[in-house]
Amino acid sequence: MGVCRLIRLVLLPALALLALAGCGNSGSSGSGTGAGAGGAEGGGRLYRVVATVGMAADLVRRVGGGRVEVQQLMGSGVDPHLYKPTRDDIRDLMSGDLIVSVGLLLEGRMEETISRLSERQRVLVLGSSIPPGMLLIDEEGSGGHPDPHVWMDASLWSRSVPAIVTALSEGQPEYAGEFAARGAALLAELSALHEFGVACLQSVPEERRVLVTSHDAFRYFGRAYGVEVLGVQGISTESEAGLLRVNELVDLLVSRGVSAVFSETSVSQKNMQALIEGAGSRGWQVVLGGELFSDAMGESGTSAGTYAGMLEHNLTTVTRALGGRVPEGGFAAWQKVQEAIRE
Numbered sequence: 196m197g198v199c200r201l202i203r204l205v206l207l208p209a210l211a212l213l214a215l216a217g218c219g220n221s222g223s224s225g226s227g228t229g230a231g232a233g234g235a236e237g238g239g240r241l242y243r244v245v246a247t248v249g250m251a252a253d254l255v256r257r258v259g260g261g262r263v264e265v266q267q268l269m270g271s272g273v274d275p276h277l278y279k280p281t282r283d284d285i286r287d288l289m290s291g292d293l294i295v296s297v298g299l300l301l302e303g304r305m306e307e308t309i310s311r312l313s314e315r316q317r318v319l320v321l322g323s324s325i326p327p328g329m330l331l332i333d334e335e336g337s338g339g340h341p342d343p344h345v346w347m348d349a350s351l352w353s354r355s356v357p358a359i360v361t362a363l364s365e366g367q368p369e370y371a372g373e374f375a376a377r378g379a380a381l382l383a384e385l386s387a388l389h390e391f392g393v394a395c396l397q398s399v400p401e402e403r404r405v406l407v408t409s410h411d412a413f414r415y416f417g418r419a420y421g422v423e424v425l426g427v428q429g430i431s432t433e434s435e436a437g438l439l440r441v442n443e444l445v446d447l448l449v450s451r452g453v454s455a456v457f458s459e460t461s462v463s464q465k466n467m468q469a470l471i472e473g474a475g476s477r478g479w480q481v482v483l484g485g486e487l488f489s490d491a492m493g494e495s496g497t498s499a500g501t502y503a504g505m506l507e508h509n510l511t512t513v514t515r516a517l518g519g520r521v522p523e524g525g526f527a528a529w530q531k532v533q534e535a536i537r538e
């Protein structure tokens with residue numbers, strides 16, 4: 196209830212702003228961001244897409260190419276589960292020709308705002324383009340709701356590409372051919388990325404394919420690439436139940452010869468230390484295998500600042516730390532070989 200009222204209060208002034216912004220849009224320059232780039236030869240402004248998280252924004256950029264301007268509301272290191280839209284975010288959302296979100300309650304505190312805006316604006320919820328039967332259900336905590344971390348499986352996330360092609364083509368029918376071609380290229384790339392991931396993790400000895408990490412963002416990753424995933428979010432060494440859980444995990448690390456646990460960029464790594472120390476006291480060395488990207492991509496301009504780069508980082512970090520082998524040259528070399536085979 197409190198949330199509803201809050202959103203209404205924020206929306207009213209934002210509506211007033213939109214009325215002002217609306218006048219500018221039909222005129223010459225609009226906001227001025229990204230002016231003159233690529234598809235705006237006609238002198239108008241570029242088609243504006245406002246995306247919530249990087250994983251969604253990146254796919255839209257790839258399909259849209261120079262024909263769209265994509266604004267991403269949450270940057271690297273931001274936790275979308277907790278992120279609360281600011282006044283500026285709401286104004287930006289309202290100024291978009293298209294709003295793109297993941298949905299499935301990932302953007303927990305933004306979901307209601309977006310759903311209200313959908314009454315008068317185009318909204319594309321990427322999670323809705325994934326067949327419900329392919330979603331994992333989160334039994335703990337959220338009352339049987341689908342797990343929203345669908346981008347952790349490249350084959351699953353790629354299912355949102357046709358919906359992006361359709362939405363952009365509806366917005367700018369004159370470029371539909373371009374969007375379809377870029378969409379097809381992106382689908383081929385994501386399919387290769389998926390196969391690369393399978394090849395990486397298959398090189399890890401079977402009993403060691405265990406991914407211990409801080410929060411439950413990796414269940415789709417585990418299902419897609421054949422790794423057992425154990426999240427330790429919420430465990431605490433201060434309660435008896437927490438200690439019991441730590442001991443269980445330590446037992447598993449020792450008995451299966453698992454030598455690494457992983458931290459995440461958007462979650463604290465404090466809990467992992469208890470596991471490393473626990474295993475150490477039993478004479479088994481476990482290291483922090485590296486930092487994984489869970490709910491946000493890396494800094495823009497870096498390799499992990501793209502969706503494919505983010506997933507490649509996760510796949511290769513886990514593979515190497517668990518004792519597997521990454522195909523030489525990484526995903527870039529792998530993809531070239533796949534393309535050559537296809538030709």
Ligand SMILES: [Zn+2]
Pocket residue numbers: 276344410411412489490
């Ligand atoms: Zn998450």
